[in-house]
Amino acid sequence: MVGKLKSVGIIGARDVIRSLRTPMLVTMSLVQPIIWLVLFSQIFRNLADTFQFRRLGYSSYLTFLVPGMIVLSMLFTALQSGMATITDIDTGMMDKFLISPIRRSGILLGRMAADAVLMVLQGAIIFGVAFLMGARTKTGWAGAVLMLGFAVLFGLVWASVSNLIALRTKNSEMTMVAGLLLTLPALFLSPAFFPKTLQPGWLQAVAKANPAAYVIQTGQQLMNFGNNWGQDLRTLAVIAGVGLVLITATVASFRASAR
Amino acid sequence: MVKVNSISVGEGSSATPAIEVEDLTKVYPGGTVALEKLSFIVRPGEIFGLLGPNGAGKSTAVRILVTLLRKTSGRAAVNGFDTETQPDKVRELIGYAGQATGVDDDLTGHENLFLQGFLHGFSPGKKSLKRVDEMLELFSLTDVQHQRAGRLSGGLRRRLDLAQALLHKPSVLFLDEPTTGVDPQSRNALWGQLRKISREEGTTVLLTTQYLEEADRVCDRVAIIDRGRLVKLGTPGALKEEVGEGRLILTLADDTLAVRAAELLANNPEVTRVQAANPLQVYVRDVNASVIPVIDAFKVANIQIISVEQTKATLDDVFLRYTGDRPHSEPIVVGAVSSIFGTAHGRKRRGGS
Known part of the structure; x- marks a missing residue:
């Protein structure tokens, strides 16, 4: 048997190389959040001058928007994770993995490790763009790293969802459509674009059930106000809870389909 | 002097068979019977052919043997290790090239080989590099080794896949219709290379094919199967003797x-x-x-x-001779190959043809 860590390393390295060889895919996940970042921070700049928004104390609309756009890029990358799994199944690569003496868990974990690497890169790039546009983090570099950490962890949970759909449907179109169907509400039913307290009550209630909302709001807190350990822990608990359920389901689905 | 190829492992020998299939039965969810009490033994060092039409159950048998699919009943073992209870042991012994070429289009041929090497326990270093170069050489891929595999022709990709399957010197090699999509000329070369390496490294080979001529050219023995059942087992020479x-x-x-x-x-x-x-x-x-x-x-x-x-003589002639009937191409039930990974291949093939 090939060791567990080595298995994850082999698959992970291969998946990272593969993604970087398809720069279109990597840029796609970057371009949209960056366009939105640039566009929306201009369109809604005056929003920050309204009494209601100013009262909430955000530094600017840009600093308010950054966490949502970082999460958005994680979601896009996560969507590609399931697609890549389908590709591997279709091309026979998955069979090659499965007949080799590497650990079964390494196949899925390796893919997620690769996702994490890409997500860190993308988050850093988007943060860099925002920084160049003048966005500054109240909590400094530590806060930025914490924000990115939450976003990546959440991105991995989403990658697990994408893989779960992929393994269930075995169909790349379905994986893409179902993934998008989940991604857009995750973004819009959150304070990504519009402050939570200014949203109608029912939307706020829905956002409570949306893990993305926790991650985005924690990011906004870190960027604009300061660290709140209580909120950090709650967000971590939400990610861990949702992650535990979804990753378990994905692993089970993988095991069931591997043989 | 011509060296006698197969070391006498025949009758009375206590050597463990390289492949042992006994009463192997596979019923897919939905009731399609793909294999029905199939039995055969492959001796170490032998090149063995599973011959049959589409839907005969060849791929199902191979996928069970390479631990990609679960059997319904019976026994399937590689070098004495049961595919059901000791899949990890089996995976350390085998090489496999399936109908879908397991080649990563985004990696070069060289990188693909290294990836496969690592999957099978290679460590980075001169020894691994030497083996990779050896395989590239053997399959005439040296010139294209640094091109992305996605840009290679179907025939080259097949060769690369075969090189991958042989790279780690598997004790038992499984090839599922390895010549699909390969032009006749390359086909001959491919068989030549396969024979050569099987002799040199003592690799046992089980391959599936729809073509009698192919089985004749390369196999020591052949099992003809139809609708999951064994029709005839023998050397290609003996079959030809009987069929013409x-x-x-x-x-x-x-x-x-x-x-x-x-x-x-x-x-x-x-x-x-x-x-x-x-x-x-x-x-x-x-x-x-x-x-x-x-x-x-x-x-x-x-x-x-x-x-x-x-x-x-074609497979049809053989079937006519032994079953008095033409081969049955079983209607492939959608989703018949139960593993998700198998289903995806099945769908792709049907869609593509």
């Missing part, structure tokens, strides 16, 4: 002379079987050598022939 190498199709000027013409040839030692009809189907041991004697015999008997056509 090929067929002469003679169109007679006079239909009523067909029976007489058949009788005339029945006692000819070159002829294995005659179907009395017009055109006359004459199964012969040697297609080329028998044309002239057959025509001469008719000339003497004053039976006029309009045309003569030669064909090599």
Whole structure:
């Protein structure tokens, strides 16, 4: 048997190389959040001058928007994770993995490790763009790293969802459509674009059930106000809870389909 | 002196069979019976062919043996390790090239080989590099090794896949229709390489094919299967002996002379079987050598022939001989191959053809 860590390393390295060889895919996940970042921070700049928004104390609309756009890029990358799994199944690569003496868990974990690497890169790039546009983090570099950490962890949970759909449907179109169907509400039913307290009550209630909302709001807190350990822990608990359920389901689905 | 190839592992030898299939049965969810009490043994070092039409169960048998699919009942073992209870042991012994070429399009041929090497326990270093170079050389891929695999032709990708499967010197190699999509010329080269490496490294090979000629060229022994059942087991030579190498199709000027013409040839030692009809189907041991004697015999008997056509024996002929029927291409039930990964291949194949 090939060791567990080595298995994850082999698959992970291969998946990272593969993604970087398809720069279109990597840029796609970057371009949209960056366009939105640039566009929306201009369109809604005056929003920050309204009494209601100013009262909430955000530094600017840009600093308010950054966490949502970082999460958005994680979601896009996560969507590609399931697609890549389908590709591997279709091309026979998955069979090659499965007949080799590497650990079964390494196949899925390796893919997620690769996702994490890409997500860190993308988050850093988007943060860099925002920084160049003048966005500054109240909590400094530590806060930025914490924000990115939450976003990546959440991105991995989403990658697990994408893989779960992929393994269930075995169909790349379905994986893409179902993934998008989940991604857009995750973004819009959150304070990504519009402050939570200014949203109608029912939307706020829905956002409570949306893990993305926790991650985005924690990011906004870190960027604009300061660290709140209580909120950090709650967000971590939400990610861990949702992650535990979804990753378990994905692993089970993988095991069931591997043989 | 020609060295005797197969080390005598035959009768009475206590050597563990390289592959052991006993009463192997696979029923897919939905009730499709893909394998029904299939049994055969492959000896170490042997090149063994599973021959059968589409849907005969060849791929199912291979996928069970390489631990990609669960059996319903019976036994399947590789070097004595059960595929069900000791899959980890099996995976350390085998190499596999499936119908879908397991080649990563985004990696170069060189990188693909390294990836496969790592998957099978290679560590980075000179030794691994040497083996990779050796494989590239053997399959004439050295010149294209730094091109992305996605840009290679179908034939080259097949070769790369075969190189991948052999890279880690597997004890038992499984090839599922390895020549699909390969032009006849490369096909011959491929078989040559396979034979060579099997001899040199003592690799046992189980391959599946739909072509009798192919099995004849490369296999030591062949199992013919149809609808999941064993039809016939033997050496290609023995099969050919019984079926005949090929067929002469003679169109007679006079239909009523067909029976007489058949009788005339029945006692000819070159002829294995005659179907009395017009055109006359004459199964012969040697297609080329028998044309002239057959025509001469008719000339003497004053039976006029309009045309003569030669064909090599096909799988159809074998089936006709042993089952009295043509091969059955089973309707493939959607989702029949139960593993998700199998289903995806199935769908892709159907869609593509």
